[in-house]
Amino acid sequence: MTLAAPEFYTAPAAQLARRPLNIAVIVGNRGFFPKHLVTSGRETILQVLEKAGMNAIILDANATAFGAVESLKEAQATAEFFRAHRDEIDGVLVTLPNFGDERAIANTLRYADLNVPVLIHAFPDDAGHMTIADRRDSFCGKMSVCNNLRQYGIKYTLTSLHTVDPTSESFANDLQRFGQICRVVKGMRRARLGVMGARPEAFKTVRFSEKLLERAGISVETLDLSEVFGRIERLNDDDP
Known part of the structure; x- marks a missing residue:
């Protein structure tokens, strides 16, 4: 004999699987790298998250320079914003449209103290656009960010490729896998x-x-x- 659950009963994990995930977004920036890459990168990431059916929790673009995080003050402001949405946030996406400031990113995560999964993403450079006007150097920036996070004791998840176009199938798969990680963590707590x-x-x-x-x-x-x-x-x- 099979014992069926009452019709009105819905397991919390099932509820979580149905609702869209809320992903906090940190956009990295470093002063002497091209600013237009930060602006366009921020817009691209938000479009990708929307396409994936995820809600982005991100500080207003005018709240910090270029809507990114670079200084201690910006890290504190972003962390305060995230803390205000603590109960909503399922995971954090750190994206590097240029090298980024590893200290600001690590401090943002430390001050926010969200204790949720973190995905580190870096935009790839275009071999045909490696001048001072378009060079990202996110490849090295990602290593610096990850090194700082290890020093801070903050756990993180990596994309399959070290640098990856966020509009690519590879990143779509990374994002889907990260979403599954977020659901498992949220469901098991x-x-x-x-x-x-x-x-x-x-x-x-x-x-x-x-x-x-x-x-x-x-x-x-x-x-x-x-x-x-x-x-x-x-x-x-x-x-x-």
């Missing part, structure tokens, strides 16, 4: 897992620590198998 019965004596491969799960915010509720069988026995064949 403060989760309550039910365990029916004890572990089979012969299978130590399925052992786990309830204390470690609890430390991660996941509670485990146990139910003896005899209770399960007893409840089943008391059911009538026509019970819903």
Whole structure:
């Protein structure tokens, strides 16, 4: 006999899977690199997120220089904005249309203290546009950002390619995978897992620590198998 859940019941994970993800966006910038790349890169990323069905949570373009983060003051302002939307944010996308300022990006994430998945993206350079007017150098900027995040103890996710066109299929796949990571993290936080019965004596491969799960915010509720069988026995064949 299959025990069906009441029709009105919707699992939190299912609710999360249906709603659009809210992604906080940090646009990096470094002073002596071309500013027009920051402006156009910001617009491109927002269009890509919209196409992917994700909501962008980003500071107004006029709130900081070129709508990006470079200085300590801009990092503080962006972090404050993110904290105000803490309960909405599922993940953070850091994008580098030029080299970017690694300290400002790391400080933004530290001050915001969101504790959500972070994806690091860097725009690729065009071999035909490597003059001072169009050179990005996001390749090196990404390494600097990641190095600082490791020093700060902030975990992050990388794209499949070190630098990637955000309008490409490769980045679309990266974004989809990142979205799945965000959903899993959001769904497992403060989760309550039910365990029916004890572990089979012969299978130590399925052992786990309830204390470690609890430390991660996941509670485990146990139910003896005899209770399960007893409840089943008391059911009538026509019970819903």
